[in-house]
Amino acid sequence: MLLPGVVLVLIFCYGPMAGIVIAFQKFIPAKGIFHSDWVGLKNFDYILHLPDIFQVLLNTVYIALMKIVAGQLVPILIALLLNELRKERFKRGIQTLIYLPHFMSWVILSGILIDVLSPKSGLVNVTLQHLGIDPIFFLGDNRWFPYVLVVSEVWKEFGFNTIVYLAALTSIDPTQYEAAIMDGANRWRQTWHVTLPGMRPIIVLLATLSLGNVLNAGFEQVFNLYSPVVYQSGDIIDTFVYRIGLINAQFGPATAIGLFKSVVSFVFISTAYFLAYRLTNYRIF
Structure with a gap:
């Protein structure tokens, strides 16, 4: 039963990894991988001397970190608020x-978003x-564009993590709340001393696992929202690779950037799983 899934993974996930050699070649499609000239680390040297590469790296890390932080805090807050609702039908409707x-x-x-903004x-x-404030070009202003990406990403995805945290809330022993009430704790004290500690394992787990996405600022989102006007603040590694590799046909440098990102992401993912194991005893097997 596992064989079809394993075959698909081998074909679509591991098979394309042979293309990594393009990062070390002056790749010409007509010659193919086996006959293109080998240039060693020249592609990596080339990308390191590109004028925009460090700004792109900074944008990627900055936007990704904001998404990680906001993507953790907002679902926790919404889950706590939904947990206080007593009308089950209303609660499920909001979910x-x-x-x-x-x-x-x-x-x-x-x-x-383009229409709304x-x-x-x-x-x-x-x-x-109507409030007397001048219009803001959210998608064309470098000061606003990164925050539009973060807010829209949180709006799209916070519902999923909220359900995860609501599931974590159901595992908290109700007798702990009864003991807190007997000790005179109000709703805020119950939340601080019972609810949040009960959610801590899943919070730590999701936070550590999200470290693997520190270089994934969201290609599809940025690609559909950005323009040359906001390259300074919104251009990320994935969109940069897209323009260099597919638009400018510089396949070697584009593959080199992608390989660099993959190596760094692998380090962060490995660190994240190690922290998840040490802090929450989480295992992938």
Whole structure:
């Protein structure tokens, strides 16, 4: 029963890894991998001397870290608020609404965001004008664009983690709340001394595992929202590789950047799993 899945993984995940050799070649598609000239580390030297490479790395790490932090804090807060609701039907309705964007692609959501954030007719800027505030070009201003990426990413994905944290809340022993009430603890004290400690294992687990995404700032999201105007603050490794490799046909340097990202991500993922094992006894087998 496992054989079809193993075959698919070998073909689509491990087979393409042979293309890593392009990072060390002056790759010409007509010659192929086996006949292109070998250049060693020249592609890596080339990308390190590109004028924008360090800004791209900074943008990637900055945006990814903001997404990781916000993606942890918002679901915890929403889960705590939903946990206080007593009407089950209302609670489930809210869970469904916040979970819905998770199933929508960035192609659809980007179109919605472009309309909503339009500086002339967008709902947000129209509201700002009624409040006496000048319109803001959210998708064309380097000061605002990274935060638009973070907020929209959290809006799309926080519903999933919220459900995970709500599941963690159900595992807390109710007698702990009864003991806290007997000791005179109010709702805030119960949350601080019972609820949050009960959620701590899953919080630590998700936080450590998210470290593996420190260089994944979201290609599909950025690609559908950015423009040359905001390259300075919104260009990330994945979009940079796309432009160099597919638009400019510089396959060797593009593969070198991708290989560099993969190695760094592997280190972070390995560190994350080690921390998850040490802190929460999490194992992948």
